[in-house]
Amino acid sequence: MTAAEMAPAAPAPRPRWRNPGAWHLRTTFIAATMVLLATICTVVGAVSYTAVKISLDGQVNTALAAAAHRAAAFGGQSGGISVRPNPLDARGTGVGTLTARLSPTGTVLSAGILAVGSGQPQLTSADAKILSALATDPGAAARDGFVDKDLSIGEYRLAAVQLSSGDVIVTGLPLLEQNNTLAALARTIVVVSAAGLLALGLVGTLIIRRTLRPLEELSAVATKVAGLPLDAGEVALAERVPARGANPDTEVGKVGHALNGMLDNVANALTARQASETRVRRFVADASHELRTPLTAIRGYTELMRADAELSEDSGRSLERVEQHSARMAQLVEDLLLLARLDEGRAPQWAATDVTELVVETVADAAVAAPSHRWELDLGEEPIVATADPEQLRTLLLNLVGNAHKHTPPGTTVAVSLSTADDGMVLLSVADNGPGIPAAFQSQAFDRFAQADSARTQTAPSTGLGLSIVQAIAAAHGARVSLASRPGSTCFTVALPARP
Numbered sequence: 001m002t003a004a005e006m007a008p009a010a011p012a013p014r015p016r017w018r019n020p021g022a023w024h025l026r027t028t029f030i031a032a033t034m035v036l037l038a039t040i041c042t043v044v045g046a047v048s049y050t051a052v053k054i055s056l057d058g059q060v061n062t063a064l065a066a067a068a069h070r071a072a073a074f075g076g077q078s079g080g081i082s083v084r085p086n087p088l089d090a091r092g093t094g095v096g097t098l099t100a101r102l103s104p105t106g107t108v109l110s111a112g113i114l115a116v117g118s119g120q121p122q123l124t125s126a127d128a129k130i131l132s133a134l135a136t137d138p139g140a141a142a143r144d145g146f147v148d149k150d151l152s153i154g155e156y157r158l159a160a161v162q163l164s165s166g167d168v169i170v171t172g173l174p175l176l177e178q179n180n181t182l183a184a185l186a187r188t189i190v191v192v193s194a195a196g197l198l199a200l201g202l203v204g205t206l207i208i209r210r211t212l213r214p215l216e217e218l219s220a221v222a223t224k225v226a227g228l229p230l231d232a233g234e235v236a237l238a239e240r241v242p243a244r245g246a247n248p249d250t251e252v253g254k255v256g257h258a259l260n261g262m263l264d265n266v267a268n269a270l271t272a273r274q275a276s277e278t279r280v281r282r283f284v285a286d287a288s289h290e291l292r293t294p295l296t297a298i299r300g301y302t303e304l305m306r307a308d309a310e311l312s313e314d315s316g317r318s319l320e321r322v323e324q325h326s327a328r329m330a331q332l333v334e335d336l337l338l339l340a341r342l343d344e345g346r347a348p349q350w351a352a353t354d355v356t357e358l359v360v361e362t363v364a365d366a367a368v369a370a371p372s373h374r375w376e377l378d379l380g381e382e383p384i385v386a387t388a389d390p391e392q393l394r395t396l397l398l399n400l401v402g403n404a405h406k407h408t409p410p411g412t413t414v415a416v417s418l419s420t421a422d423d424g425m426v427l428l429s430v431a432d433n434g435p436g437i438p439a440a441f442q443s444q445a446f447d448r449f450a451q452a453d454s455a456r457t458q459t460a461p462s463t464g465l466g467l468s469i470v471q472a473i474a475a476a477h478g479a480r481v482s483l484a485s486r487p488g489s490t491c492f493t494v495a496l497p498a499r500p
Contacts, residue, residue, distance in 0.1 A: 348389030408434030
């Protein structure tokens with residue numbers, strides 16, 4: 001078990017109603033829909049605009065063709081060149097119509113625009129050049145039919161007709177009304193499309209949000225369950241998908257219904273596991289209690305025999321072995337009983353505990369019990385007090401110190417230090433310069449009955465439960481236990497909260 005696994009699990013954050021996954025799915029779907037609808041609106045708008053433009057162009061071309069025919073017929077009534085009628089005087093000429101008579105060389109003989117009232121727009125010299133270009137090459141207008149030109153009075157569509165006399169009659173109609181109509185149509189398409197997309201986006205968001213709400217509830221339940229510590233202890237797996245999200249008649253409801261069935265199955269399995277663990281703990285506790293009596297009797301009879309009987313050398317040696325093994329078994333029973341109590345989740349007896357005093361006493365006892373080791377103590381200037389169970393904390397210290405001298409050869413230096421971290425945690429470390437713990441075994445160091453005798457010389461009997469007890473006591477106090485070991489250096493560190 002690694003240090004990270006030994007640390008108490010942090011409480012899982014409560015998932016928000018706006019689940020990130022469902023929000024991303026909803027946003028993606030709405031964005032794709034909006035892009036598709038925007039594309040459709042653009043295509044429809046472009047087609048509509050083009051259709052209207054073609055229709056308006058056709059109307060203008062028809063009107064211009066009729067106006068050009070009337071102007072040519074009126075302007076060509078005189079066969080000579082002395083009298084040239086002004087095409088603007090032709091019957092049926094509409095307001096805004098431009099007519100011009102030009103000589104074969106491009107000279108403007110007459111030109112004007114029919115207007116209402118006395119004010120008549122005048123053509124500039126630049127306009128005359130544009131008209132002259134049509135007169136010098138009337139075939140261009142004939143081939144193209146009509147040509148659009150920007151004049152000083154606005155954009156006009158022009159048509160040139162060459163008379164039999166050689167003169168050229170140019171007729172034009174203004175495109176202002178057509179352009180205004182197309183501009184208004186474009187604005188209408190943009191405004192209507194934008195308003196439609198906005199309304200559709202809002203309505204679609206409401207519909208999609210309502211549709212995906214069961215998925216958000218399902219995701220929230222799955223997130224809660226994923227954050228539960230299901231590996232050990234009694235777990236109340238009460239989370240379920242609400243009934244509206246577990247309707248098997250819908251596609252999403254089928255998933256919620258299946259998830260509820262899976263959670264029911266997991267809850268039953270956890271209940272069965274908890275019942276099995278409770279029976280095992282009860283058996284261990286009961287067996288430990290029952291074993292205490294015969295072990296006490298064995299130790300009492302051996303002490304009585306040693307006191308009253310004259311034993312041979314072999315009998316004395318055998319009796320000594322019996323005493324050693326009964327003592328070791330008694331320690332094993334006590335350790336098992338302590339673990340059983342800790343596994344039951346019995347709360348520590350909280351009290352203000354002078355950790356410094358506990359460390360000093362524990363190291364002093366260890367120095368007497370293991371004089372072959374060198375003991376070093378590193379304490380702060382001020383006593384460190386923490387809220388803890390003093391007896392359990394003493395047991396933790398005894399097991400860490402005992403582990404250091406039991407599994408290291410004589411002459412090993414064991415350094416015990418106590419300090420306070422910046423975050424208020426009480427840091428207790430037990431380090432030695434022994435042979436170290438193999439890297440492959442470090443993940444199992446806190447397992448029950450785990451021993452690495454091949455790597456650390458065992459000089460005293462061990463139950464293999466010491467580090468398991470350390471871990472259980474630390475977990476009961478909300479502390480973290482870490483191990484760092486390499487050849488020549490092994491250090492166990494306990495980070496104990498000053499307040500539970």
